[in-house]
Amino acid sequence: MSRTERLLDLLQLLRNRRTPVTGPALAADLGISLRTLYRDIATLQAQGADIQGEPGLGYVLRPGFTLPPLMFSADELEALVLGTRWVARRAEDSRLSDAAQNAMSKITAVLPAELRDQVEGSPLIVGQGEIIPAAVDMGAIRLAIRTEHKLSISYRDASGGATDRLIWPFAIGFFDRVRIIAAWCELRQDYRTFRLDRIVGMESLADRYPRRRGAMLKEWRQREGVPPQR
Incomplete structure (x- = not known):
């Protein structure tokens, strides 16, 4: 392991702990000596990391530290x-x-x-693929989700039937060919998903919906068996 990678791992260990962690525990996790650990902590402190503590008491990383340029593996x-x-x-x-x-x-x-x-020079290439394009502005949908505002949509189902809906959007799903909105539907009084390519009209409303977006997302995930994404 290079020293840069070791410093990055040390930062991550500290970031994952909310309470002080002892030097011996950090050294054991990293597979290094205590002397090397103390030198690495001093290096990170010199680069601006707010690491507080001392030998025998433990160390904790205060929030707000921005990674310097080398801190990517x-x-x-x-x-x-x-x-x-x-x-x-x-x-x-x-x-x-x-x-x-x-x-x-x-x-x-x-x-x-x-x-x-x-x-x-990265060799990782993303192919274009076949995507069914959305007929509405996805940026407006993302804004409605961020600000927890209702959307009025005109929606056509798979058989071509059209309905007007008032929805509380809380997530966008990106699949291979289609994009979907997960939302609470006032018409159905339940959670529903809507394909963006079947939304033929949309209006962003000034009304905020009465529930928190995060709470709805958590509830929907539990009901649908969708695991949280890191």
Whole structure:
């Protein structure tokens, strides 16, 4: 393990703990000596990490530390590249695609030269694939979800029947060919999913829905057996 990877692992160990953890425990987890651990902690503190504590009492990382440029492993960089490339090519949401490309540009700009070369020369390729395009603005749907506002939609089911619905959207699902909204439907008084390619009209409303988005998402996941995503 390189020293950079070791420092990253040390940060992650501290970030995962809300209470102080002793030096011997950290050293054992990392497979290093106490002397090396103390030197690594001093290095991270010098780079701006608010690590509080001392030998014999334990250490804790205070919130708010921004990772310096070297704090990405090769696997983490490839995951970032693959994720942003997928969003840029497959999300079918122009604002989200632009945001993914901008985010990757910001990350690449602060990487050292050798890691920047790995990103720019990444062999991970995202194919275009066949996607059934949505007829509505996905950016407007994402905004409604973030702000917990209702949407009025005109929806056609698989047989072509049309209905008007008032929904409380709380999630968007990205599948291979289609995108769906998970929402509470006022007409059915129950949770429903709606394919975006079957929404033929949509209006964002000023009304906020009365429940918290996170609570509905948790309840829907439990009912549908959808595991939480990390």
